[in-house]
Amino acid sequence: MDDLKNVEVPTFFICPISLELMKDPVTLPTGITYDRDSIEKWLYTKKNNTCPVTKQVLLDQDLTPNHTLRRLIQSWFTLNPLSGVERLPTPRLPISKSEILKLLKDLKHPNLRMKCLKRLKVIVLENETNKRSMEAVGAVDYLAYVLNDHNNTTSSSLAGEDSDVEGFELVTPVDEAISILFHMQMSQTGLQGLFIKTGDFVETLTRVMQRAGNYETRTYTVMLLKLMFEATESMHVTPLKPEFFKELVRILTDVISQKATKATLKLLINVCLSGRNRIRAAEAAAVPALIDILLDSTDKRISEMVLLALDQLCQCAEGRSELLKHGAGLAGVSKKIFRVSPVASERAVRIVHSVAKFSGNGGVVAEMLQIGAVGKLCLVLQVDCGSRMKERAMEILKMHARVWNNSSCIPRTLISSYPS
Numbered sequence: 001m002d003d004l005k006n007v008e009v010p011t012f013f014i015c016p017i018s019l020e021l022m023k024d025p026v027t028l029p030t031g032i033t034y035d036r037d038s039i040e041k042w043l044y045t046k047k048n049n050t051c052p053v054t055k056q057v058l059l060d061q062d063l064t065p066n067h068t069l070r071r072l073i074q075s076w077f078t079l080n081p082l083s084g085v086e087r088l089p090t091p092r093l094p095i096s097k098s099e100i101l102k103l104l105k106d107l108k109h110p111n112l113r114m115k116c117l118k119r120l121k122v123i124v125l126e127n128e129t130n131k132r133s134m135e136a137v138g139a140v141d142y143l144a145y146v147l148n149d150h151n152n153t154t155s156s157s158l159a160g161e162d163s164d165v166e167g168f169e170l171v172t173p174v175d176e177a178i179s180i181l182f183h184m185q186m187s188q189t190g191l192q193g194l195f196i197k198t199g200d201f202v203e204t205l206t207r208v209m210q211r212a213g214n215y216e217t218r219t220y221t222v223m224l225l226k227l228m229f230e231a232t233e234s235m236h237v238t239p240l241k242p243e244f245f246k247e248l249v250r251i252l253t254d255v256i257s258q259k260a261t262k263a264t265l266k267l268l269i270n271v272c273l274s275g276r277n278r279i280r281a282a283e284a285a286a287v288p289a290l291i292d293i294l295l296d297s298t299d300k301r302i303s304e305m306v307l308l309a310l311d312q313l314c315q316c317a318e319g320r321s322e323l324l325k326h327g328a329g330l331a332g333v334s335k336k337i338f339r340v341s342p343v344a345s346e347r348a349v350r351i352v353h354s355v356a357k358f359s360g361n362g363g364v365v366a367e368m369l370q371i372g373a374v375g376k377l378c379l380v381l382q383v384d385c386g387s388r389m390k391e392r393a394m395e396i397l398k399m400h401a402r403v404w405n406n407s408s409c410i411p412r413t414l415i416s417s418y419p420s
Helices: 002-006 036-045 067-079 097-108 110-126 128-136 139-151 173-183 188-193 201-211 215-232 242-254 258-271 275-283 286-296 300-313 317-325 329-335 342-358 362-370 373-382 387-399 412-417
Strands: 025-027 033-035 164-166 169-171
Touching (some): 025 036, 025 067, 097 139, 110 128, 139 173, 173 201, 173 215, 188 215, 215 242, 242 275, 242 286, 258 275, 286 329, 300 342, 317 342, 342 362, 362 373
Antiparallel strands (some): 025 033
């Protein structure tokens, strides 16, 4: 294509986005033609909903192949010997919606299910247009049917005729259905619809995590759940079942992968905006699992998310109790002050503040001094950090100044304010 720099290319052969010769021209409902790769990235990867040229909002994002223009471009190539290119590669056309729908309907037949799922997986991984087409024809409902159908069967029948072996792992229809759902990269509306159209889909995915035989399926499931709750924001932060939190904790303790850990932490943070969910997460042993990650992790973002999750859980008595039961709980949190990032430091101080204010009995206060948490709080007052962080540190120090008055790290002004 470098030879084309020396050739005058007709302007209507040029894609308005890439400003390069179009190889696979497609036309939007606005009548403007673009190269398929460029407009798919604009619409699906960058999540835009307008025509780049006209700025019109696209209620219909169907891409119609412009065969006439493609033939003109091909003829131009043939007649132009200076280009050094004899033919454009024939584009692989996206599969039609009717073909996708036929495969989805065949999922209802157990003897065809695995074959159809494998074909659908190839389709969804092929290009962005296929992803949108699958969502448009209601693939989610059919795939949810597969998940529920297999959730309602016995564990022994999952290894039956409709399963397959790849490498050394048994791959079931559930594994394939979850992979397809994740790779569909559904729109925000589609993700929101998972809560409405498919019944209790969170419970369905919880059962998938409980029964999944491989790490990849558990990873895709928790990442799909994360996307669902992010799309709905606070719409569906309702009390979730204890089993849901037990599975999240199991993923954290199994250390499946960094992707799975980050997705699980983000999901835990989102759902624990609800007070009842905080209690259930604490009862599912989320706090010790988080502390263990905090002690072992060297990843800045993971440490920040762990502290954010612990901050939320320590807003309930059950969470604070679990933190204090862990031998390295309070020490591990206070040690992160000024060691990770400003965000991590602020969250660590918030956790110490919650513990000192609501669970600060004699033993806890003594432990805070022994593990160096009091010295860290004094350091907060001396360095350049957020005003709210300084206020919390000052409040903790004043709160227990009588107990700590013999400590060399306590400022004299605090001791004089609260004489013994």
